[in-house]
Amino acid sequence: xxxxxxxxxxxxxxxxxxxxxxxxxxxxxxxxxxxxxxxxxxxxxxxxxxxxxxxxxxxxxxxxxxxxxxxxxxxxxxxxxxxxxxxxxxxxxxxxxxxxxxxxxxxxxxxxxxxxxxxxxxxxxxxxxxxxxxxxxxxxxxxxxxxxxxxxxxxxxxxxxxxxxxxxxxxxxxxxxxxxxxxxxxxxxxxxxxxxxxxxxxxxxxxxxxxxxxxxxxxxxxxxxxxxxxxxxxxxxxxxxxxxxxxxx
Amino acid sequence: xxxxxxxxxxxxxxxxxxxxxxxxxxxxxxxxxxxxxxxxxxxxxxxxxxxxxxxxxxxxxxxxxxxxxxxxxxxxxxxxxxxxxxxxxxxxxxxxxxxxxxxxxxxxxxxxxxxxxxxxxxxxxxxxxxxxxxxxxxxxxxxxxxxxxxxxxxxxxxxxxxxxxxxxxxxxxxxxxxxxxxxxxxxxxxxxxxxxxxxxxxxxxxxxxxxxxxxxxxxxxxxxxxxxxxxxxxxxxxxxxxxxxxxxxxxxxxxxxxxxxxxxxxxxxxxxxxxxxxxxxxxxxxxxxxxxxxxxxxxxxxxxxxxx
Numbered sequence: 001x002x003x004x005x006x007x008x009x010x011x012x013x014x015x016x017x018x019x020x021x022x023x024x025x026x027x028x029x030x031x032x033x034x035x036x037x038x039x040x041x042x043x044x045x046x047x048x049x050x051x052x053x054x055x056x057x058x059x060x061x062x063x064x065x066x067x068x069x070x071x072x073x074x075x076x077x078x079x080x081x082x083x084x085x086x087x088x089x090x091x092x093x094x095x096x097x098x099x100x101x102x103x104x105x106x107x108x109x110x111x112x113x114x115x116x117x118x119x120x121x122x123x124x125x126x127x128x129x130x131x132x133x134x135x136x137x138x139x140x141x142x143x144x145x146x147x148x149x150x151x152x153x154x155x156x157x158x159x160x161x162x163x164x165x166x167x168x169x170x171x172x173x174x175x176x177x178x179x180x181x182x183x184x185x186x187x188x189x190x191x192x193x194x195x196x197x198x199x200x201x202x203x204x205x206x207x208x209x210x211x212x213x214x215x216x217x218x219x220x221x222x223x224x225x226x227x228x229x230x231x232x233x234x235x236x237x238x239x240x241x242x243x244x245x246x247x248x249x
Numbered sequence: 250x251x252x253x254x255x256x257x258x259x260x261x262x263x264x265x266x267x268x269x270x271x272x273x274x275x276x277x278x279x280x281x282x283x284x285x286x287x288x289x290x291x292x293x294x295x296x297x298x299x300x301x302x303x304x305x306x307x308x309x310x311x312x313x314x315x316x317x318x319x320x321x322x323x324x325x326x327x328x329x330x331x332x333x334x335x336x337x338x339x340x341x342x343x344x345x346x347x348x349x350x351x352x353x354x355x356x357x358x359x360x361x362x363x364x365x366x367x368x369x370x371x372x373x374x375x376x377x378x379x380x381x382x383x384x385x386x387x388x389x390x391x392x393x394x395x396x397x398x399x400x401x402x403x404x405x406x407x408x409x410x411x412x413x414x415x416x417x418x419x420x421x422x423x424x425x426x427x428x429x430x431x432x433x434x435x436x437x438x439x440x441x442x443x444x445x446x447x448x449x450x451x452x453x454x455x456x457x458x459x460x461x462x463x464x465x466x467x468x469x470x471x472x473x474x475x476x477x478x479x480x481x482x483x484x485x486x487x488x489x490x491x492x493x494x495x496x497x498x499x500x501x502x503x504x505x506x507x508x509x510x511x512x513x514x515x516x517x518x519x520x521x522x523x524x525x526x527x528x529x530x531x532x533x534x535x536x537x538x539x540x541x542x543x544x545x546x547x548x549x550x551x552x553x554x555x556x557x
Contacts, residue, residue, distance in 0.1 A: 023306065029298060029305055030299050033541025034545055035325055035329050038325055039322055042321060046318045049314055052311065053311045073311055074310075147547060151548065154547070155543060155546070155550075236306045240307055244427055244428070
């Protein structure tokens with residue numbers, strides 16, 4: 001694998017994760033359990049979409065085919081998206097939103113400081129900006145994991161269930177992809193194995209502190225790139241661009 | 250006698266353009282008038298998140314999505330800020346939400362209209378926020394301190410929203426014929442509801458007199474509405490869009506635009522819960538509130554646990 005496609009793949013994956021997660025969060029607008037949380041989730045959506053915008057713009061530049069961040073967001077179909085299955089999972093309830101967000105926050109809080117040291121100055125610069133946001137997100141969602149785990153019997157049951165059901169999407173986070181390994185050898189991206197190990201340790205530490213059990217690893221791992229949920233999400237998100245291809249918005 | 254004396258001093262204080270603060274003495278009516286107005290304003294910000302939220306997931310570019318998200322986040326923030334201002338008068342947010350759900354507290358009638366195409370997001374910013382800011386600019390001088398200070402802050406953000414809305418309209422009218430059509434359609438549907446936001450004519454409004462005496466309201470409904478029309482009509486012309494009022498024309502003698510009469514029957518129906526989306530808006534708010542109960546209970550239980 002050449003360096004350029006690897007770098008494109010890498011930025012695309014980071015961008016897609018932020019884009020799809022940001023979209024899911026944006027669906028929570030006017031649906032928060034309290035006004036403060038409504039605002040917080042909308043704010044997170046804004047951060048992730050901002051990160052996606054920067055990453056996809058750079059991805060388009062690396063690719064060199066003249067695709068903008070909007071082209072990459074609005075004119076690709078399901079199979080061309082490289083986001084994790086975890087981030088496309090629906091907002092089943094507030095516990096799912098928090099569990100999903102928390103797992104991504106922990107990942108980004110480990111990833112971005114390492115990317116700040118990337119030999120690619122562009123990536124290092126973006127990571128520095130993103131990290132500030134991710135630290136704030138992680139503080140917020142860790143607190144909620146704790147609160148829900150130790151709050152009432154119902155909140156405990158719901159947050160445990162959310163972790164149990166989302167856990168089967170985590171192997172994807174933990175498995176190094178060829179482009180990650182290649183970039184890691186060049187000092188552009190961090191060592192994916194190390195990242196995976198740190199991630200698991202941190203997640204388990206917070207979950208345990210919140211009185212929750214480590215979810216069971218006893219599931220059949222899905223070998224598909226996406227779940228059924230991404231298609232409808234894209235149909236919604238891409239509706240205007242696809243319906244009016246000549247329009248400038 | 251004592252009450253009359255206090256009331257007299259209260260009025261003198263207000264007439265001197267001093268601000269009333271939460272711990273100051275105030276007549277019950279003044280307190281209730283402010284609670285009613287500020288909570289209505291807060292509910293409007295919050296319910297207003299629904300029609301705009303309807304287009305967040307379909308926003309056509311990343312930039313447009315970010316702007317809309319930030320805007321709705323601002324509205325939520327205004328809601329929070331206003332609930333807090335009302336709480337200084339001795340009512341809790343829970344009580345205000347109960348009143349909203351029971352139909353005792355109102356919110357702006359304009360949010361009972363649907364958002365049907367992307368230009369509606371532009372029209373809401375341009376017309377609805379434009380009307381709101383016309384009203385709120387005058388409320389910066391309202392006599393209740395916390396409300397007045399909230400308005401100072403809110404006005405800055407609302408003017409920004411209005412410009413963003415106008416920017417969407419500009420893009421739409423300069424775009425394809427489809428886009429132009431969407432813009433005209435949006436203006437057709439939002440123009441009259443925006444004018445209704447200023448409320449009934451002055452001679453029909455029961456609350457205007459006392460509100461003006463106590464300087465809670467600083468300009469009358471008709472005065473503000475006219476100010477908005479005079480400002481907005483030339484903007485529509487610049488966009489090349491037609492305001493859906495055949496009688497709209499500039500009156501040289503009065504220095505204002507003349508307009509047709511508002512459909513007050515429609516206004517009254519919407520106010521009384523029979524508008525196009527009243528039921529949906531309330532149902533959405535009630536459902537979300539009920540679904541979030543377990544989260545709020547968990548947070549409360551956790552807080553007690555922490556205190557122990």
